[in-house]
Amino acid sequence: xxxxxxxxxxxxxxxxxxxxxxxxxxxxxxxxxxxxxxxxxxxxxxxxxxxxxxxxxxxxxxxxxxxxxxxxxxxxxxxxxxxxxxxxxxxxxxxxxxxxxxxxxxxxxxxxxxxxxxxxxxxxxxxxxxxxxxxxxxxxxxxxxxxxxxxxxxxxxxxxxxxxxxxxxxxxxxxxxxxxxxxxxxxxxxxxxxxxxxxxxxxxxxxxxxxxxxxxxxxxxxxxxxxxxxxxxxxxxxxxxxxxxxxxxxxxxxxxxxxxxxxxxxxxxxxxxxxxxxxxxxxxxxxxxxxxxxxxxxxxxxxxxxxxxxxxxxxxxxxxxxxxxxxxxxxxxxxxxxxxxxxxxxxxxxxxxxxxxxxxxxxxxxxxxxxxxxxxxxxxxxxxxxxxxxxxxxxxxxxxxxxxxxxxxxxxxxxxxxxxxxxxxxxxxxxxxxxxxxxxxxxxxxxxxxxxxxxxxxxxxxxxxxxxxxxxxxxxxxxxxxxxxxxxxxxxxxxxxxxx
Numbered sequence: 212x213x214x215x216x217x218x219x220x221x222x223x224x225x226x227x228x229x230x231x232x233x234x235x236x237x238x239x240x241x242x243x244x245x246x247x248x249x250x251x252x253x254x255x256x257x258x259x260x261x262x263x264x265x266x267x268x269x270x271x272x273x274x275x276x277x278x279x280x281x282x283x284x285x286x287x288x289x290x291x292x293x294x295x296x297x298x299x300x301x302x303x304x305x306x307x308x309x310x311x312x313x314x315x316x317x318x319x320x321x322x323x324x325x326x327x328x329x330x331x332x333x334x335x336x337x338x339x340x341x342x343x344x345x346x347x348x349x350x351x352x353x354x355x356x357x358x359x360x361x362x363x364x365x366x367x368x369x370x371x372x373x374x375x376x377x378x379x380x381x382x383x384x385x386x387x388x389x390x391x392x393x394x395x396x397x398x399x400x401x402x403x404x405x406x407x408x409x410x411x412x413x414x415x416x417x418x419x420x421x422x423x424x425x426x427x428x429x430x431x432x433x434x435x436x437x438x439x440x441x442x443x444x445x446x447x448x449x450x451x452x453x454x455x456x457x458x459x460x461x462x463x464x465x466x467x468x469x470x471x472x473x474x475x476x477x478x479x480x481x482x483x484x485x486x487x488x489x490x491x492x493x494x495x496x497x498x499x500x501x502x503x504x505x506x507x508x509x510x511x512x513x514x515x516x517x518x519x520x521x522x523x524x525x526x527x528x529x530x531x532x533x534x535x536x537x538x539x540x541x542x543x544x545x546x547x548x549x550x551x552x553x554x555x556x557x558x559x560x561x562x563x564x565x566x567x568x569x570x571x572x573x574x575x576x577x578x579x580x581x582x583x584x585x586x587x588x589x590x591x592x593x594x595x596x597x598x599x600x601x602x603x604x605x606x607x608x609x610x611x612x613x614x615x616x617x618x619x620x621x622x623x624x625x626x627x628x629x630x631x632x633x634x635x636x637x638x639x640x641x642x643x644x645x646x647x648x649x650x651x652x653x654x655x656x657x658x659x660x661x662x663x664x665x666x667x668x669x670x671x672x673x674x675x676x677x678x679x680x681x682x683x684x685x686x687x688x689x690x691x692x693x694x695x696x697x698x699x700x701x702x703x704x705x706x707x708x709x710x711x
């Protein structure tokens with residue numbers, strides 16, 4: 212055996228001896244009985260060794276331990292106890308970690324839901340941003356469009372101002388022309404009346420000469436062929452026979468002063484009609500109304516002298532005997548725009564215009580006429596295409612001037628539509644007497660006099676426009692709203708009354 216093997220064996224033995232100290236102690240007790248024999252041998256050996264310094268070399272073969280190992284059970288128990296406490300602590304720590312994990316999992320679930328909501332909110336926010344962008348673009352386009360409209364409106368206002376200035380200039384020119392026209396009409400009326408009076412005087416002289424030379428008896432025709440006026444009628448100044456914008460003619464002033472021309476008497480009818488054509492009548496009149504004229508046997512339409520039963524007021528009016536069975540007293544007529552109907556209260560009260568053309572009979576005359584008995588009203592309308600319609604009301608009368616000539620109407624029938632009942636029970640309004648229900652004066656907007664309400668469904672005393680449809684700032688034409696509307700000016704209008 213080599214030295215290396217011996218060293219290795221010694222190291223192994225030393226390790227084993229160190230580890231198995233307790234085993235040797237136990238083993239020593241077991242071999243105590245044999246100790247004497249071994250001691251003797253050992254003592255003999257040691258005695259043999261010590262004196263001669265002999266050494267023994269034990270050669271122990273390398274082998275695996277097969278015997279029981281001695282352990283320190285007390286330390287093992289302590290270690291086990293420590294291990295149990297550590298395990299308990301570890302389990303408690305594990306439980307705490309599990310609880311924390313559960314809390315974290317719960318928080319994670321909540322945060323996951325919040326994350327989903329946040330995603331939805333982000334998506335909705337993106338959609339809202341897109342919508343806001345679209346609305347902003349739309350608003351921007353509308354702002355640009357409104358700016359353009361404002362610019363166009365300013366241009367239209369400028370054009371309107373220019374047109375208004377031109378209209379004012381035209382209106383001023385029209386008023387000047389109207390004044391000149393009134394002066395010319397006044398002059399023409401005075402000249403015509405002077406001519407007619409001179410002709411009457413000449414014819415009377417000729418008739419006197421012929422009667423003194425030829426006829427011994429008065430002509431029989433004289434009792435049946437009398438003109439429609441008397442001495443009282445010649446003394447009356449009738450405002451309806453002339454436009455009241457004109458001055459009274461001198462010849463008429465002389466007539467009112469007491470110079471009367473004799474009645475015109477002739478065996479043959481004149482070949483030319485006089486300036487105002489009075490029909491040849493069987494009786495001199497005056498009559499209560501045109502129905503009285505018709506029942507008296509006068510079937511010719513024309514100008515007749517009337518005097519209502521309840522007053523001594525004499526008036527002249529056009530009697531329409533040729534349509535709708537006759538007997539109609541014409542109280543208003545529009546046909547050519549020759550008369551201005553934008554008048555004052557006093558003019559509408561007394562009447563104005565030309566009896567054989569456009570005229571207004573007069574509110575005071577209407578009051579006394581309709582006070583006699585029950586009258587019905589017929590409004591005949593014609594448009595610019597020749598279509599004729601009518602509106603008829605079975606009751607018509609006016610209140611006195613103290614109640615502003617308030618209109619009273621009955622039931623409607625006809626083909627024109629009812630555009631006058633809206634004015635029923637309304638006071639009459641003119642440019643200088645505002646009695647309507649509107650905040651302003653309807654007469655200023657409608658350019659006439661009427662029983663305005665707020666303001667009108669009909670305006671038969673408005674401006675006569677040629678051609679039908681007209682352009683004006685206000686609805687001021689001669690219109691009947693149920694027949695072509697308020698922007699259409701009618702060609703002909705006639706208002707007539709007749710006893711029922």
